[in-house]
Amino acid sequence: MARKRAIAESSNVMPMAAFVIAIAVLYFARQILIPFALALLCAFLLSPAVKRLESWHIPRIAAILLVMIAASGAIAGLGWVVTDQLVQIVNDLPEYRENIDHKMAAIRAPGSLSKLAKNVQDLGTELTGPPAPPTQPTAAVSRKLVRGSRAATPQPLDANGPLKVEVVEPQPDALHSLRNFVGPLLGPLETAGIVIVFTLFMLIDREDLRNRLLSLIGQRQLHRTTKALDDAAQRVSRFLLMQFLVNTAFGALVALGLYFIGVQSFILWGVMALFLRFLPYVGVTVAGLLPFILALATTEGWRSPVLVLALFLALELVTGNLVEPLVYGANTGLSSLAILAAVVFWTAIWGPAGLILSTPLTVCLSVLGRYSPHLQFLDVLLGQEPGLSRDALFYQRLLALDHHEALVLAENFLKDNSLITLYDQVILGALAMAEQDRHTGQMDPRREEFVVQSIREIVTELAETDPARKKGRGVLALPAAPVERKESRVFCFTAYDAADEIASSMIAQVAERAGFPALAFPFVDSPVELIEGLAPQPGDMVCISSIPPLALTHARRMAEQIREAFPEIPLVIGLWCYPTTSSRTLLALQQTTNSTVVTSLTAALAQFSAVPVAQ
Amino acid sequence: MPLESVIRKEGSVTFVALRGKVTLGEGSEAVRTVVEQLAIEGCHQIVLNLSGVPFIDSAGLGALALGYTRLKKAGGLLKLAEAPPRVQDALEMTRLTRLFPVYTSERDAASSFADIV
Numbered sequence: 001m002a003r004k005r006a007i008a009e010s011s012n013v014m015p016m017a018a019f020v021i022a023i024a025v026l027y028f029a030r031q032i033l034i035p036f037a038l039a040l041l042c043a044f045l046l047s048p049a050v051k052r053l054e055s056w057h058i059p060r061i062a063a064i065l066l067v068m069i070a071a072s073g074a075i076a077g078l079g080w081v082v083t084d085q086l087v088q089i090v091n092d093l094p095e096y097r098e099n100i101d102h103k104m105a106a107i108r109a110p111g112s113l114s115k116l117a118k119n120v121q122d123l124g125t126e127l128t129g130p131p132a133p134p135t136q137p138t139a140a141v142s143r144k145l146v147r148g149s150r151a152a153t154p155q156p157l158d159a160n161g162p163l164k165v166e167v168v169e170p171q172p173d174a175l176h177s178l179r180n181f182v183g184p185l186l187g188p189l190e191t192a193g194i195v196i197v198f199t200l201f202m203l204i205d206r207e208d209l210r211n212r213l214l215s216l217i218g219q220r221q222l223h224r225t226t227k228a229l230d231d232a233a234q235r236v237s238r239f240l241l242m243q244f245l246v247n248t249a250f251g252a253l254v255a256l257g258l259y260f261i262g263v264q265s266f267i268l269w270g271v272m273a274l275f276l277r278f279l280p281y282v283g284v285t286v287a288g289l290l291p292f293i294l295a296l297a298t299t300e301g302w303r304s305p306v307l308v309l310a311l312f313l314a315l316e317l318v319t320g321n322l323v324e325p326l327v328y329g330a331n332t333g334l335s336s337l338a339i340l341a342a343v344v345f346w347t348a349i350w351g352p353a354g355l356i357l358s359t360p361l362t363v364c365l366s367v368l369g370r371y372s373p374h375l376q377f378l379d380v381l382l383g384q385e386p387g388l389s390r391d392a393l394f395y396q397r398l399l400a401l402d403h404h405e406a407l408v409l410a411e412n413f414l415k416d417n418s419l420i421t422l423y424d425q426v427i428l429g430a431l432a433m434a435e436q437d438r439h440t441g442q443m444d445p446r447r448e449e450f451v452v453q454s455i456r457e458i459v460t461e462l463a464e465t466d467p468a469r470k471k472g473r474g475v476l477a478l479p480a481a482p483v484e485r486k487e488s489r490v491f492c493f494t495a496y497d498a499a500d501e502i503a504s505s506m507i508a509q510v511a512e513r514a515g516f517p518a519l520a521f522p523f524v525d526s527p528v529e530l531i532e533g534l535a536p537q538p539g540d541m542v543c544i545s546s547i548p549p550l551a552l553t554h555a556r557r558m559a560e561q562i563r564e565a566f567p568e569i570p571l572v573i574g575l576w577c578y579p580t581t582s583s584r585t586l587l588a589l590q591q592t593t594n595s596t597v598v599t600s601l602t603a604a605l606a607q608f609s610a611v612p613v614a615q
Numbered sequence: 616m617p618l619e620s621v622i623r624k625e626g627s628v629t630f631v632a633l634r635g636k637v638t639l640g641e642g643s644e645a646v647r648t649v650v651e652q653l654a655i656e657g658c659h660q661i662v663l664n665l666s667g668v669p670f671i672d673s674a675g676l677g678a679l680a681l682g683y684t685r686l687k688k689a690g691g692l693l694k695l696a697e698a699p700p701r702v703q704d705a706l707e708m709t710r711l712t713r714l715f716p717v718y719t720s721e722r723d724a725a726s727s728f729a730d731i732v
Contacts, residue, residue, distance in 0.1 A: 456640045457640070460638045464672070517709040518673045518709070519676045520672075521680070521681060522644075522674075522677070522678075530684050533684035535714070
């Protein structure tokens with residue numbers, strides 16, 4: 001017992017420990033990992049262009065060099081234009097000195113803002129306690145220290161008072177100035193150099209890298225790894241493309257808005273907004289701040305700066321809350337919340353580089369979770385798909401006695417799917433879960449009755465909709481499908497209980513929509529008598545519906561009765577949602593009853609269509 | 616709308632007027648129960664008036680077929696009358712009209728029992 005508990009505890013601790021170690025590695029190895037990840041992103045961006053050039057029979061090295069030179073040229077050119085414009089604006093600033101002073105004076109003037117600040121300050125003082133008694137005027141000791149000289153002459157005004165110290169830096173010489181200017185740039189330049197080299201080699205040896213990765217994971221996982229790589233590449237590429245398109249639209253609207261507001265160099269600000277927006281959350285603030293300062297300096301009054309702020313705020317609100325969640329979520333397969341959490345996480349451990357890389361890295365993690373069973377939690381946490389499968393969600397709503405939301409779920413599913421898909425992927429699964437819970441005694445009678453009644457009502461409502469009606473707004477509207485009427489009838493039998501009866505009605509419905517005249521029966525003790533009464537013709541078929549967990553027993557009993565009385569009648573046994581892993585059991589049932597066993601309505605319908613038409 | 620049934624007897628024939636949809640669940644169960652109950656009570660000539668039935672699904676058709684076989688086993692007969700076009704179409708498609716022909720009026724359905732007798 002104690003050993004079992006220890007094993008359970010260790011199985012809980014292991015993933016947690018792995019998670020902590022992974023974060024520690026990401027943090028402490030960031031000097032190596034950041035350039036590598038940035039290079040990977042660059043390789044992703046540039047590889048389509050390289051491939052295009054290669055398809056024109058340009059050698060790979062030449063194609064890579066051409067693309068990298070073009071990309072570097074574009075970045076340098078853009079940087080040049082932006083810097084030039086910025087320098088011009090900075091040079092022009094003295095001309096606007098008077099305007100800036102005027103605005104600063106307006107802020108400092110005892111207006112409403114300063115009054116408000118004073119009131120708040122007074123209130124704070126009153127709340128924190130009585131004002132301190134006026135202290136004796138302290139005579140400050142002023143002492144001037146000049147570094148590098150011993151000419152400091154202390155001038156004590158009061159022996160007990162603090163000394164005022166002013167540190168005066170010596171005038172920097174040319175070498176110091178150069179060091180001050182280049183010093184901060186060395187780090188980023190070094191990273192940029194490593195990124196370029198990494199990118200170059202990644203582009204040159206991209207197949208080799210892929211093959212090494214595949215062999216590292218193992219040849220047994222070849223199919224899964226290939227799919228994972230394809231999926232990650234597709235999603236990251238889509239994300240980058242979408243981000244570029246969204247940012248281009250954002251930049252264009254910024255430029256247009258600034259033009260109408262009357263801000264100088266509006267095209268520059270538009271281009272900067274385009275590129276700065278690649279930095280989530282921070283970029284747009286910087287992009288908005290620069291034209292705001294310019295508008296503040298160059299225009300009279302407050303109208304233009306306020307309009308600039310309003311423009312950025314409105315555009316960012318619409319883009320961030322409406323456009324991006326829709327476009328990125330749909331294209332990256334990540335939830336909007338996951339994107340936000342990713343930004344915070346990656347920025348915390350990798351700084352600004354993490355900010356740029358947050359979404360592509362999270363896409364890769366989500367893909368890893370999708371294809372690796374041990375890391376499935378990543379896909380559940382980060383992915384766009386809801387944590388619960390559709391059938392589980394539908395069943396959960398019914399368990400919560402919420403018929404309306406269950407119906408809405410079915411309606412929404414039907415907007416993009418057919419009725420048979422809804423039954424196969426949602427309702428039959430929910431019925432199977434309900435049966436499982438009922439048989440294990442986990443469901444109280446009230447819920448049991450509600451679940452069965454609700455599903456029955458939904459299925460009945462679906463039966464009444466006109467299949468010829470086009471997809472539309474109508475409740476549970478179905479896609480139009482002109483069908484040919486068939487002669488063969490389908491007699492749908494219920495193996496045992498209410499859940500089987502609902503399933504029987506479902507298969508009758510889908511058969512009907514496919515052109516087969518169908519009759520659905522409740523559970524009957526003597527199916528043979530009923531079939532005899534219906535005077536079956538050649539081509540008529542029997543389908544028995546049964547839902548796990550006791551599907552096999554009930555279905556077998558009924559199938560044996562029918563087969564004995566009607567050796568020739570085509571017999572389909574629907575063990576809906578039965579695990580397909582039990583193929584040996586299903587095969588045995590097929591052989592003993594000379595029937596076809598299916599586990600989905602789609603398969604059953606295919607079977608009906610395969611039966612020769614009656615002459 | 617739940618299925619309603621109004622039962623009246625004229626001689627040896629029992630007329631059951633149905634009003635509402637005959638679908639999976641309450642509707643089809645009601646038809647089955649009414650026919651079985653009448654059979655137990657010894658009513659062996661039953662006419663189901665379907666003029667008040669706007670819609671019938673496969674479960675409803677199944678209930679009619681089941682009622683027919685049960686009644687037949689008990690030595691009785693089930694006839695249908697005044698089926699609306701949509702219901703008539705469903706009955707013809709499933710060839711149930713070969714088991715119990717649908718009459719245009721209750722009178723015709725009732726008099727067909729006399730022909731048999």
